[in-house]
Amino acid sequence: MNYAAQHHIGSYQHTRTETTTAVTPTVGRVRQLDAKTKGRQQSAERQTEIRTDSNVANAILKCTFLPKLKTAQSVQACQKTERDFYKSLSRLAEHYSIEPMQTQDFEFPYNITLSMWDMETKLKRTNINWDGFKLIQNSGKTYFVSEERYNTGTTLYYIPIKPLFKMLKDPKRKKTAQLLLSVCSYLYHIVLIPYYRQEESYLYWLYETMNDWVEQDEETAETETNKRELRNAEYIGxxxxxxxxxxxxxxVFEKRLNRFKSVDTFDSECWKIARNAFALYTEYPSENIFRNATLPEKDPYDNDENEIIGMEKYISFIADIKGWLYGSLSDTINNEFSEYGAMEEPTISKRFDVSEIPTTNLDFENRLFALLDDLCTILDDYKTTEK
Structure with missing residues (x-):
């Protein structure tokens, strides 16, 4: 199954009483956000900001600077800007282990423009989470602020638990199921993945909505089947x-991992997932998935509070990723998300002035989201695997 398939958002058609034959995969593209709405707005601080453009080739053309006036005051201001710029650039380059281009011999402000283009190009090549930087001019000081981001790619990370429920009842897969149970328990307790049977979760509300729709709809040949699917989702959950x-x-996570004996490829893949999960648990024993959750900047004059998709909405345990129920859920989710303009994603900002530079990174998130992808895939593959 292609877990990165694109799902098109068109006119919403309600299909509560119809059996869905083609459903959205668990880890799948929901929609590609419109480039015009996905970008971050200017912050409320109203600082003078020079930001690198996403198109590196046009970065030089899109940078703007104060006019170069031939007065003693303006010359001093330019010299101060240059000094601050190169000090901040040096700290930025050292932090990311980049050798910057020597641009001091070029005339101001072209030396600054060239340096920014050079750093942006090199950082994009060397840092998988690089999202750009801003050159801030505030209170007479000039410095860089970088941004690292884990790009979720508008993907749903929904972990189906029905395959795990079936696996626990399969004598041939019981040890495998127990190993994955430790993985999911880690995600539940430590990583704090939302669970669809918890009332505060986003999916709980959607399941309740589906139940209300079925109860209020006219009786059809599929009504009892749909009700049974809802009851099973609650029971299994x-x-x-x-x-x-x-x-x-x-x-007993480590003990299960060390004692596990793989019989086939499916077992081997499950063991690898468990090994990666245990490594995360060992290296980051108390870190959760929301530790670097950052909302995109909003226009301070925009009072619309419902334009951003929170991480708790696209990351969750779910009953299943097949059948009428999931088809109806995915229709509702796609329809709702099409109204949003941006997504909350793990993000780190670092300021390169005289303050201490944070040593944090997105290593945990990089490995965790890969783990979620692998776990969703292996659980979906369970039905087709036999010993």
Missing amino acids: DKIEQKLFNHINLK
Whole structure:
């Protein structure tokens, strides 16, 4: 199954009483946000800001600077800007281990423009999470602010638990299921992945909405089947959550990992996922998925509070990723998300002035989202695997 398939958002057609034959995969493209609405707005601080453009080739053309006036005062101001710029550039280059181009011999402001283009080009090549930087001029000081971001690619990270429920009842896969149970317990307790049976979760509300629709619809040949699917989603969700809640799954995680014997390719893939999860658990024992969640900058004069997709909406445990119920859920989700203009994503900002530079990075997020992708894939593959 292609887990990065594009799902087109068209006119919404309600299909509550129809059996869906083609459904959205768990980790799949929901929609590509419009480039005109996805960009961040200018911050409320109203600082003079020179930001690198996403098109590096046009970066030089799109940078703007104060006019170069031939007065003693303006010359001093330009010299101060240059000094601050190169000090900040030096700190930026050292932090990211980049050798900057020597541009001091070029005339101001072209030396600054060239330096920014050079750094942007090199950082894009060397930093997988590079999202750009801003040159800030504030209170007579000039300095860089960089931004690193994990790009989720408008992807739904929904972990289906029905395959795990079935696996636990399969004598041939019980050890495999217990290993994945430790993985999911780590995601539940430590990483804080939302669970669809928790009332505060986004998907809980959607499941309740589906239930209300079925109850209010006219009776059809599919009504009882749909009601049964909803009841099963609740039952399986409650049963698996009881198991995930038990901290014994974390205590015996390493033991299960070390004692596990792979019989086939499916087992080997499950063991690799568990190994990667345990490595994250060991290296980041208390970090959760929302630790660097940052909302995109908004226009301070825009009072619309419902234009950003929060991380809790596209990351969650879910009952299943097949059947009428998931088809209806995905229709509703796609329809709702089409109204949003941006996504909340893990982001780190670093300021390169005289203050201390943070040493944080997005290594945890890079590895965690890859883990979620692999876990969703292997759970979906369970049905086609036999020993």
